[in-house]
Amino acid sequence: MDFIKSTIQNKHALNDNADNVRAVFYISDGTAITSETIGRSMLTRFPNVPFEVYVIPYVDSIEKADKAVQQINFLYQKTGMMPLVFDTIVDDKIREHINQATAFNLDIYEGLIGKIADELQVAPAPHTVNAHGDVDSEVYKERIDAVHFALDNDDGARTHHYAAADIILVGVSRSGKTPTSLYLALQFGIRAANYPLTEDDLYENTLPKALQPYKDKLFGLVIDIDRLVKIREERRAGSRYASYQQCQQELRAIQGIYISQGIPNIDVSTMSIEEIATRILQMTGLKRRIG
């Protein structure tokens, strides 16, 4: 059938009975990213239940809804358990078709849009397909410019654009600067440069010249030593770069710089990229350019 392949949520909970996994469907008339975000978030409360995840975006016609229903019913037959269905389809007729599947239906928006309309005293508009809203050319431009800014100013590659940076992330190699910069760009339109503090910088116990004029824009990432060793080992197994001693020296030195220079910093060892980005916004008060 014509949909995105399945993946497993809570893989660690799979046992020998792997054929008998409850199916979950994230269905939408758009990308289904919202529906999936909501559903996954709720299912984190059931960490010991494995789920086979099916994402069906762009269900914007009765025919596509009926195809989805076939698939849901097929999984019900196969597993003997009603699939969970999270849908954010707005069109009532299409949703009614989805509701005919043999499934446990969690209609997320049911009623809520109506309640909001009552409170606002404004009738809801027909569904706009693009929930992400960056076709709006101003938002699109901010977002793309931020992505290119992050790329051009990744890993200390160039330093002469730092005046235009919203923030400059610093940290030892492999502490998460690059993905965080890119996430800040894509999600918030924030122009984030990043600069790795290497051995040479660290043993000077002062800021590299390129960073000195922009001290107010610096934000430090901290990572615990075991995690850093593990990440570096995956990259260059057995190297001096990945050794415990080397990691320890770098981490001690960078902590010294953060303290002596008064650079705000957070320990990202147990954080997802989303969490790191959110904490940074919260701690710095940095304003988003989009959203």
Next chain:
Amino acid sequence: MDFIKSTIQNKHALNDNADNVRAVFYISDGTAITSETIGRSMLTRFPNVPFEVYVIPYVDSIEKADKAVQQINFLYQKTGMMPLVFDTIVDDKIREHINQATAFNLDIYEGLIGKIADELQVAPAPHTVNAHGDVDSEVYKERIDAVHFALDNDDGARTHHYAAADIILVGVSRSGKTPTSLYLALQFGIRAANYPLTEDDLYENTLPKALQPYKDKLFGLVIDIDRLVKIREERRAGSRYASYQQCQQELRAIQGIYISQGIPNIDVSTMSIEEIATRILQMTGLKRRIG
């Protein structure tokens, strides 16, 4: 107060009465990204109502809840309109405090977790703070590796890793290849390279040598001419690169290559990055590495 600064949703709907804008709060004990995703998605149904958006993440104590309540009440006083509050706080006691604000409260999870628990016949676990789940080191590694793969193989920079690519995006300069590659990496752990088809490639009317062994991995982005001219103008105003004639020639030539080589492709002109990525997964059947 101590929270992320406000932004405006539906900015175009702002009028002279800019002081009198309805406040919306996205509140969570985690990053509040889920709460915001859900809320924004619902409010797209009210495109002519401007909202002043406040995001308050990490409300994980009664003290923080009471601070948020003060803020909500302050906005109620200021605007004379009840703020909308979307919250995904799991702890009942903390949520009860939030509910005491003078606000229109949309408790998204209310009841739903309980219903799921009944269907699964499994008691919900206490809230796990990390809804994004990539502290799980396997997921983290896939994600970071994919980001670094996208960076290393951006813009045709290197071509000798294409055997390891899940997909290779092609298109003219500024058709959206780079942000799409990065989004595929961050969101789905997919290793996406991208290669710009430049004038030289295009006028040969054949695939560049580096791409020929990987024809099955190619996916083409198409963009309409007016949008391309606009985007290139913003980059290099008045240049030949941004001229209508140049854009037209490149777009015609690339369409010829897509057809003659049988490369699947989509017109991304009116799509957000999320939509491009989702459509690509749907059309190619490419399997996510995470999620």
